[in-house]
Amino acid sequence: MMMTHRADTAIAPPLRVALRLRDGARRNALAGVVAAASHDIVENTDAADVIVFDKGAEMRDSEAARAVVIGGSPREAAALLPADANAAQIDAAIRAVAAGLTVRTAQTDSGGFGQELENSRPEILLTPRELQVLAAIAEGLGNK
Numbered sequence: 001m002m003m004t005h006r007a008d009t010a011i012a013p014p015l016r017v018a019l020r021l022r023d024g025a026r027r028n029a030l031a032g033v034v035a036a037a038s039h040d041i042v043e044n045t046d047a048a049d050v051i052v053f054d055k056g057a058e059m060r061d062s063e064a065a066r067a068v069v070i071g072g073s074p075r076e077a078a079a080l081l082p083a084d085a086n087a088a089q090i091d092a093a094i095r096a097v098a099a100g101l102t103v104r105t106a107q108t109d110s111g112g113f114g115q116e117l118e119n120s121r122p123e124i125l126l127t128p129r130e131l132q133v134l135a136a137i138a139e140g141l142g143n144k
Helices: 024-036 062-067 089-097 126-137
Strands: 018-022 051-054 067-070 079-081
Touching: 018 024, 024 079, 051 062, 051 126, 062 067, 067 089, 079 089, 079 126
Parallel strands: 018 051, 051 067, 067 079
Antiparallel strands: none
16 A cells, blocks of 8 residues: 655745736736736735836835836845746746745846956955965965
8 A cells, every 4th residue: 555645735825916017008917927826916015015016116115125126127126027027937026025035037137246357457455464475375385
């Protein structure tokens, strides 16, 4: 006889999502994506778990931690998605932001470290003595 193990899983309640999109057709399409993902659409942003914005929509500082921005780049937003984000990406970003996570896709500018050119001279951050010690270590000398 084969025994199966059933894991106890809690069903999460639907998230409350407010839509702040300037384009009415895009808002309707996104409302369909949100509803298909079993989330509730609310009008009041104060009652929302997550607020979805598009490029150029007004965002208050108090909303940034709950913001999913599609096709825009306010760095303070919790999630940045490209303008061509699909339904799965939008749903994943909504769920991640509701869980307190930050979302950046490969297409969005993360504002992280850029490529350093080999011939560039970075600003010197070491004292002259530290540079001497570093040069000596590079030559194979001990650090005594």
